[in-house]
Amino acid sequence: MNSFIRLFSIAVLLILVQPAAYSQLLRNTQEVEIKTSAQCPMCKESIEEMLTFERGVRHALLDMETKIVTVRYNSRRTDADRLRKAITKLGYDADDMEGDSEAYENLPACCKKPDDPDHVAH
Ligand SMILES: [Cu+2]
Numbered sequence: 602m603n604s605f606i607r608l609f610s611i612a613v614l615l616i617l618v619q620p621a622a623y624s625q626l627l628r629n630t631q632e633v634e635i636k637t638s639a640q641c642p643m644c645k646e647s648i649e650e651m652l653t654f655e656r657g658v659r660h661a662l663l664d665m666e667t668k669i670v671t672v673r674y675n676s677r678r679t680d681a682d683r684l685r686k687a688i689t690k691l692g693y694d695a696d697d698m699e700g701d702s703e704a705y706e707n708l709p710a711c712c713k714k715p716d717d718p719d720h721v722a723h
Pocket residue numbers: 639640641642643644645711712713
C-alpha cells in the first residue's frame with residue numbers, strides 16, 4: 602500500500618509539473634523564416650539535416666517552391682543570426698548573408714546558383 606501511495610504521488614506530481622515545463626518550452630520557442638539559395642532536393646536535405654543538429658534547433662523545414670527554410674528553435678540556446686550563419690557555412694545564402702565561398706565552390710553542380718556557369722540542372 603505504501604508503495605502504491607508513493608507511485609500515486611509521483612504520478613500526481615508529474616501531471617502537475619509537466620504543463621509548467623511544457624509552457625516554459627513554448628515560451629522559449631521561436632520561429633524564423635530564412636530565405637536560402639537552395640536549388641534542389643539535395644540542398645533541402647543537407648540544410649534541414651545540418652540545422653537539425655544545430656544547437657537549440659527543434660525543427661527545420663525547407664520549402665522547395667519558395668526556398669524558405671522555417672526553423673523552430675529555443676531562443677535561450679540560439680538566435681536567428683546564428684542559424685543564418687550556419688546555413689552560409691554550407692555555401693548557401695541566408696537572407697542578406699552570403700554563402701561561404703569555399704563551401705559554395707565545393708557544392709555539386711546542381712546545387713550551384715542558376716546564373717552560375719558551373720550550374721547544371723538535373
Ligand atoms: Cu542541391
